[in-house]
Amino acid sequence: MKIRRYRESDRDAIRRITAESFEGVSVDNNLEKLFGLAGGTDWQQRKVAGVNAELDAYTDHIFVCEADGQVAGYVTTMVDRSTRIGHIRNLAVDRNRRKAGIGKRLIDKALQYFREEEMEVAKIETMEQNDICRKFYPTFGFKEYARQIYYALRL
């Protein structure tokens, strides 16, 4: 098992892992439960499109875990060189490979990368309903600093 930088041939696996991973832990999934499809798109399509855009925009700031020649998980990040804040944007592990330490290794890699890039703060968000991550992230030393409420109105 190794953590390495993203390459273009990882894209399909990342899209698949994304589509499978965020049930119950995605803002768009919550919105769909309330209002149904948005413009004919389901929440998974929108989530995959968001991650896909990150693969294009932040190609050099994305890391994957490769196990047995397959992508087993990924983390996407962004570094803001003016504020020196590193942002972990998306993290997911193949559901068949969870609870084997891959998520931890991906976060460790992102934090190591931020230090190399001379970031001064690392930030990450999770949903209140994401029971795993609410326990997982503080184990790295992340401190909660804000909560946000999402509202939607049918037009």
Ligand SMILES: CC(C)(COP(=O)(O)OP(=O)(O)OC[C@H]1O[C@@H](n2cnc3c(N)ncnc32)[C@H](O)[C@@H]1OP(=O)(O)O)[C@@H](O)C(=O)NCCC(=O)NCCS
């Ligand atoms: C969150 C996620 C990336 C963790 O990946 P992972 O490879 O299973 O993580 P690890 O094996 O490194 O485990 C991390 C910690 O979470 C705990 N954990 C993982 N899955 C768990 C589960 N189903 N129930 C309870 N705890 C769990 C582990 O026990 C571990 O804690 P420990 O160090 O005290 O043992 C993975 O569950 C996932 O892809 N979830 C869906 C997408 C998601 O929520 N992404 C993050 C959005 S903010």
